[in-house]
Amino acid sequence: MSEQWEVVEEPNEYVIFNGERGTSQFAVAYVPKYAAHDSAEHARLVAAAPELLGTLKLMVASCPVCEGLGEIEDGPEYLLPIGEYTQDYMSCPHCSDARQAIAKARGEEHP
Numbered sequence: 607m608s609e610q611w612e613v614v615e616e617p618n619e620y621v622i623f624n625g626e627r628g629t630s631q632f633a634v635a636y637v638p639k640y641a642a643h644d645s646a647e648h649a650r651l652v653a654a655a656p657e658l659l660g661t662l663k664l665m666v667a668s669c670p671v672c673e674g675l676g677e678i679e680d681g682p683e684y685l686l687p688i689g690e691y692t693q694d695y696m697s698c699p700h701c702s703d704a705r706q707a708i709a710k711a712r713g714e715e716h717p
Contacts (some may be wrong), residue, residue, distance in 0.1 A: 610655040613646075620649030659711050662704045672698035676705055 611634065611649040612623045622635040637649040667674045697705070709715065 610654060613649045613653045615646070620645055621650060622653045655711070659708065662708050666701045666704050666708065669698060669701040673701035676701065 614621045616624060618639055620637040621633050622637070624632060624634050634654045635649075637652065639643050639645045666676065669676075672678050676696050677699055678710070679695055
């Protein structure tokens, strides 16, 4: 799916490298060790980010509620008078949070 990132523990921090050892890898992030939170867990989360992002993209593209469109019709059609059609749409409640996370990872805004 995507390149593998590796977490290496150093005395004062965790270093996240792209690629595998022995390749031309470089550090993509540093997570300082603090007693107040689980730094190792945070470092592993950063290392898993590319795979998580790829999985989210696949998930929203195959959303069973909106069929990957990200929007669904707003309001029950059965309440409309015969012959009228609503053009109002709302964010899909099933995949909206995942779409927001993808937008955040890309540095974009998501309504």
